[in-house]
Amino acid sequence: MKKAITRNLIVTALGLFVLGGQITVSAEETGEALYKTYCSQCHGIKGDGMGVNVRDMAVQPRDHTDRVAMSSRSDADLFKVVKEGGQAISKSVLMPAWAGAISDDEINSLVKHMRVLCQCQHGSGS
Numbered sequence: 001m002k003k004a005i006t007r008n009l010i011v012t013a014l015g016l017f018v019l020g021g022q023i024t025v026s027a028e029e030t031g032e033a034l035y036k037t038y039c040s041q042c043h044g045i046k047g048d049g050m051g052v053n054v055r056d057m058a059v060q061p062r063d064h065t066d067r068v069a070m071s072s073r074s075d076a077d078l079f080k081v082v083k084e085g086g087q088a089i090s091k092s093v094l095m096p097a098w099a100g101a102i103s104d105d106e107i108n109s110l111v112k113h114m115r116v117l118c119q120c121q122h123g124s125g126s
């Protein structure tokens with residue numbers, strides 16, 4: 001009986017520890033977590049465009065580690081395509097629109113995360 005109570009206390013303490021950790025994550029970590037949940041099945045966990053869906057897709061997802069392609073886009077373009085979908089920048093509808101599912105703040109963290117993946121900024125070239 002006493003043992004069970006102690007075990008429950010330990011489990012509760014661990015749970016609080018995990019919750020506490022989630023509250024303090026930075027914008028970039030949130031972006032990374034969102035990317036894993038919503039984007040990696042197409043764009044790949046590493047962002048290299050090699051997600052599990054790719055084999056069956058007529059249009060291949062952008063490789064977000066591609067510095068040249070990604071630096072040709074402004075943060076506003078990246079925001080727009082994530083929010084409104086591929087068609088918003090004359091790209092494929094296979095890139096879904098995330099408005100409604102993902103908040104503007106979260107889209108901003110995703111844009112930051114894509115800048116980490118490409119290690120580039122708009123206009124930083126090759």
Ligand code: HEC
Pocket residue numbers: 035038039040041042043053057059060061062069070073078081082086090091092093094095096098110
């Ligand atoms: C169902 C598959 C799929 C999912 C899920 C997906 N994408 Fe895409 N994405 C695509 C495809 C396909 C393209 C390329 C469209 C084209 O080239 O016409 C693309 C293109 C993009 C582009 C445009 C890059 C450029 O400049 O050409 C961005 C930015 C992007 N995706 C971000 C994201 C983010 C962020 C997420 C997660 C919130 C996400 N995508 C989820 C399929 C997907």
